[in-house]
Amino acid sequence: MTAEGSRAGLSAVALAKADDGVAKRDTARALATAAADLGRELGLATTLFQIAIALGGVCLVVKKRWLWYASLALGALAAVQPLKVLLLR
Numbered sequence: 512m513t514a515e516g517s518r519a520g521l522s523a524v525a526l527a528k529a530d531d532g533v534a535k536r537d538t539a540r541a542l543a544t545a546a547a548d549l550g551r552e553l554g555l556a557t558t559l560f561q562i563a564i565a566l567g568g569v570c571l572v573v574k575k576r577w578l579w580y581a582s583l584a585l586g587a588l589a590a591v592q593p594l595k596v597l598l599l600r
Contacts, residue, residue, distance in 0.1 A: 559589030
């Protein structure tokens with residue numbers, strides 16, 4: 512059965528309600544996709560923060576100054592990532 516065939520017996524009010532439901536569904540789907548993309552980008556910042564913290568902890572044990580600077584650089588990059596995502600979208 513085709514879509515037009517299934518709609519043949521419906522009243523104009525029922526068709527309008529169905530079309531409204533489809534429009535709401537499409538809007539909700541677009542919003543959900545946008546939110547998922549935003550979450551993916553912000554997840555990168557979380558990962559970078561975790562790596563920076565881990566490097567900072569390792570730096571305390573091995574006493575390497577370059578590792579401390581690498582940890583600071585990664586932390587700075589992680590702090591910039593959410594700003595980039597939120598301001599440039």
